[in-house]
Amino acid sequence: LGRMPRPKYIIGITGTNGKTTVSNMVEDVLTQCGYEFTCNRSGTNVATGVASSLIADSTLLGKPKKELAVFELDERSAPRILPYLQPDILLCTNIFRDSYKRNAHVEFIWEILNKYIPASTRLVLNGDDLxxxxxxxxxxRAYFSIDPLPGEDKNENNLVQDPRVCPRCGGALQWEYRRYHHIGRAHCVQCGYGSPQPQYRLTQVDRQRQVMTVQAGGVTGEFPFPNGNIINLYNALSAVALLSEYGLSRQQIAQGMQSLAITESRYTEELVGGRRVIFHLAKGMNPIACSQACANARNAPGKKAVLLFLDDFHEAAHSVENIAWQYDTDLELLxxxxxxxxxxxxxxxxxTYVRLLLAGVPEEKMVHGEDIREAARSLQGEAVDTVVVLYDLYAVDLAQEIRLQLREQLQALPPLPGKEGKNCES
Structure with a gap:
């Protein structure tokens, strides 16, 4: 990477959660606006993936074919990427503890990023993450933030709350509100360090029209969003902030975001016989991502059945015997x-069954077994309005197979009263 000619302008996107979704959003908007750029959308987000993407989009003499590059960057790989790639602008979505195999300690990841981000790089940062x-x-730098929204729990009591003390002096933190885990607004009662004033504020969400109101530089604008849960609102807001800092106008960004959709391997909804079926990536071994997936399952409409397929079924390379992450995950939400x-x-x-019992889930509500297909057949589809399937990152193909199986099972049931013949996908 250090020896390769670089494009004139490089955009980097990193963070624990959301970087793939945000990268796809940013790339889609840039494409809609007519920009040509190099990216690693079809490759990996580690050093080899970035290098191969640059090589693939270079001439025989090694010169880049495009003047712009957009790269999703693995935060753990920062030492091998950032000093050599030298991004002109870098978005960090958030910093959480992640997989126990790689990123289990949040301050460890912070230290890596803080050490290896080049001094010349302009930053776009989550102002709600201390x-x-x-x-x-x-x-x-520029910060983005979401104002308290109507109906929100302003003091969500998650199991994992990093940091619990001021990251600067170790003093006590006083929270104005805590949206989830350590995402919210707080200040230190000892040294005064606290959440910064944001340059990009999401102030309102209209879920009927699927638009969010963002204030920036004293000007208010409306931007479409593809999914209204809080995680994807942060993703959409961070994309708006990054694209604005790059130089796109509000009109360009809003127009480009009209056709955005969450990648199908991460989130899909469909109606089968009037019943809503939601497939939601939950990133097993990642307690923060799993907790938010559980929160989304709880908040889904109507009576629900939740299917948990979070084990590493067939990818031995990604297998882990440490189940401690389940005890950092807010399965109490179920x-x-x-x-x-x-x-x-x-x-x-x-x-998982024992963990759910400890979370208070009644034994009579649960069914469990090793075979995912057999377990899915035990779905009591006639008793629910919504089926939510939470699946692991390495079980996408298996999730697609189960999706077809559940579709057959639900189509065989009498449709929900008043929703006869309602079948659609989004």
Whole structure:
């Protein structure tokens, strides 16, 4: 990477959660606006993937064919990428503890990024994440933030809350509100360090029209979003902030975002016989991502069945025997009156079953087994309005197989009253 000619302008996107979704959003908007660029959308986000993407889009003499590059960057690979790639602008979506195999300690990841982000790189940072907001304090920067929204729980009591004390002096933190985990607004009662004033504020969300209102530079604009859960609102807002900092106008960004959609391997909804079926990537071994997927399952409409396929079924290279991440995951969210059945399947189904019992989920609501297809057949489809399937990153193909199986099962049931013949996909 250090020896290759680089494009004139490089955009980098990193962070624990959301970087793939945001990268896809940014690339789609740039494409809609007529930009040509090099990217690693079809490759990996580590050093080899970035290098191969640059090589593939270079001439025989090694000169880049495009003047612009957009790269999703693995935060753990920062030492092997950032000093050599030298991005002109870098978005960090958030910093959380992640997979126990790689990124289990949030301050460890912060130290890596803070050490290896070049001093010349302009930063676009999540102002609602105290860790993310404190990266590379000497660099030019812009922050994005979401105001408290109507109906939100302003003090979500998640199991994992990093940091619990001021990241600068270790003093006590006083929270104005905590949206989830350590995402929110806080300040230190000892040294005064706290959440920064954002340059990009999401102030309103209209879920009927699927638009969000963003204030920036004293001007208010409306931007479409593809999905209204809080995680994807942050993703959409971060894309708006990054594209604005790059130089696109509000009109260009809003127009480009009209056709955005979440990648099908990460989130899909469809109606089968009037019943809503949601497939939601949950990133097994990542307690933060799994907790938010559980929150989305709880908040889905009507009576629900939740299917948990979070084990590493067939990818031995990604297997892990440490199940501690399940005890950092807010599975207590599934102990909800609106959830009438919980099905868990995979090699460690007994471990998940015990964890759910400790989370308070009634034994009579649960079905568990090793075979995912057999477990899915136990779905009590006639008793629910919505089926939510949470699946692991390495079980996408298996999830597609189960999707077809569930479609057959639900089509064989009498349709929900008043929703006869309703079948559609989005």
């Amino acid at each position: 860790l993310c907001a404190g990266l590379k304090e000497g660099n030019p 102990n909800d009156p609106s959830i009438v059945q919980v099905i868990e399947a995979g090699p460690r189904h007994w471990d």
